[in-house]
Each structure stands twice: as C-alpha cells, then as structure tokens.
Amino acid sequence: MLVAPELVAEAPGEALLIPREHIRQSELNDLLVELGLAGLDTVRLKGGDPFVFGRGGEEALALAEAGIPFEVVPGVSAISAVPGSAGIPVTHRGVSAQVTLVSGHSASGADLDYAQLARTPGTLIVFMGLGQLSRTTERLIAAGKDPETPAAVVSRGTQPDSRSVAGELHDIAVLASDLESPALLVVGDVVAVGEALCGALVTSRTGAAAV
Numbered sequence: 001m002l003v004a005p006e007l008v009a010e011a012p013g014e015a016l017l018i019p020r021e022h023i024r025q026s027e028l029n030d031l032l033v034e035l036g037l038a039g040l041d042t043v044r045l046k047g048g049d050p051f052v053f054g055r056g057g058e059e060a061l062a063l064a065e066a067g068i069p070f071e072v073v074p075g076v077s078a079i080s081a082v083p084g085s086a087g088i089p090v091t092h093r094g095v096s097a098q099v100t101l102v103s104g105h106s107a108s109g110a111d112l113d114y115a116q117l118a119r120t121p122g123t124l125i126v127f128m129g130l131g132q133l134s135r136t137t138e139r140l141i142a143a144g145k146d147p148e149t150p151a152a153v154v155s156r157g158t159q160p161d162s163r164s165v166a167g168e169l170h171d172i173a174v175l176a177s178d179l180e181s182p183a184l185l186v187v188g189d190v191v192a193v194g195e196a197l198c199g200a201l202v203t204s205r206t207g208a209a210a211v
Contacts, residue, residue: 003047004159011043025055029062036068049077053103053127079125082157082184086164087198088191090123095189098122104129104136104185118143126185130155133185134173140187145169150191155179166191 011017020028035042050056050072063070079101083090090099102112104126117124118140129136133153141147147170154164155176165175169187176183 033066085158086154088194096122104132114139114143118145123188129185130181130183152186152191155183
C-alpha cells in the first residue's frame with residue numbers, strides 16, 4: 001500500500017472505501033467514470049505524483065472523455081522524496097546537473113535504450129525497479145556504464161519501515177536482495193554524496209521520515 005493509512009482514516013464515516021488491490025487499470029478507469037456519472041464526490045488517492053508513472057493521466061483521460069469534471073491535486077513525487085528520505089540528493093552542484101527517469105517495468109522489454117542511458121550523465125532513477133534490478137544493472141553495464149558507478153536502492157521510501165542500501169552498480173542487486181517493493185534505484189555519483197551526508201548506506205537502515 002503506497003498511501004499512508006492515516007490519510008485513508010480521514011475519510012468520513014459514511015464514505016465508501018474501495019481498495020486498489022486486485023483491480024485492473026481498465027476496471028479502475030471504468031469505476032471512476034461510473035462513480036462520477038452517479039454524481040458522487042469521489043477521491044482517487046494516490047501516493048506521490050499521479051502523473052509520474054502513476055497512471056494518473058489514463059484515469060484523467062477516462063474522466064475527460066466521459067465529460068466528468070475533476071481536479072488534480074499533485075503530490076510530492078518519489079523522484080525527490082524517496083532518495084531524499086535516504087539522504088541522497090538527486091542533483092548536486094559539480095556532481096549531477098540532470099536527472100533521467102525510467103520505469104523498471106520496461107526493463108524486461110525493448111522499451112529502454114540502454115546504450116543511451118549508459119551514456120547519459122547525471123542521475124538515473126528507476127521507478128518500480130526491484131523486480132528487474134539484476135537485469136537492469138547487467139544491461140547498463142553491458143551497454144558501457146561503469147560497473148563501479150555508485151548506486152543505491154531505497155525500499156518503501158518515506159515510510160517508517162523504509163530501508164536503503166548503497167554500493168556500486170555491479171553489486172547493488174545482491175546488496176538489495178532482501179528489500180521489499182516498492183523500491184527506487186538511484187544510479188550516479190549523487191549516491192556518494194548521500195553517503196558523505198548520512199554515513200555509509202551500504203548497511204540496511206530503518207528510515208524515520210514519513211510523508
């Protein structure tokens with residue numbers, strides 16, 4: 001569950017609460033339209049920014065096509081919140097002046113240009129990257145990325161049970177083998193900056209930040 005239970009608890013007692021689990025995206029789109037056409041005040045609660053690998057655009061398009069008015073309240077994206085919760089800045093003067101975002105769900109297919117990613121300077125952030133972590137790191141190295149590039153994985157970032165590990169690109173999959181999803185992979189010299197800020201992250205630790 002990506003949404004803090006404390007937020008869900010803010011719902012009025014008479015509210016209908018529908019868990020997201022086990023609902024396909026197409027079914028969820030249809031449900032939002034159905035509830036909207038019924039004239040119900042509906043809140044689709046998401047963790048982070050719904051327009052960054054959150055399929056918020058798909059849901060908003062479904063509502064727009066059905067002629068249902070809606071409002072988007074942007075959240076704090078995991079792009080910065082999750083690495084920041086582990087003490088890793090995604091940019092740092094003289095170290096990284098740009099950030100590249102990709103989805104780990106694309107790692108098993110032909111959607112990612114690993115040669116381009118390996119050449120791109122700055123910070124690489126892989127959302128939902130735990131399931132394909134070994135494949136992602138192996139293909140980056142095969143495409144020419146330095147295997148000793150600093151890398152970190154942050155699991156359940158910003159949550160009370162957050163854990164993070166840091167190492168190098170060639171060994172980060174092994175170091176992160178016991179972490180849980182959702183998790184973010186951060187590749188780049190900013191990870192070394194984070195280690196200088198917060199001490200060695202190579203050992204799993206429990207985070208205290210919560211959003």
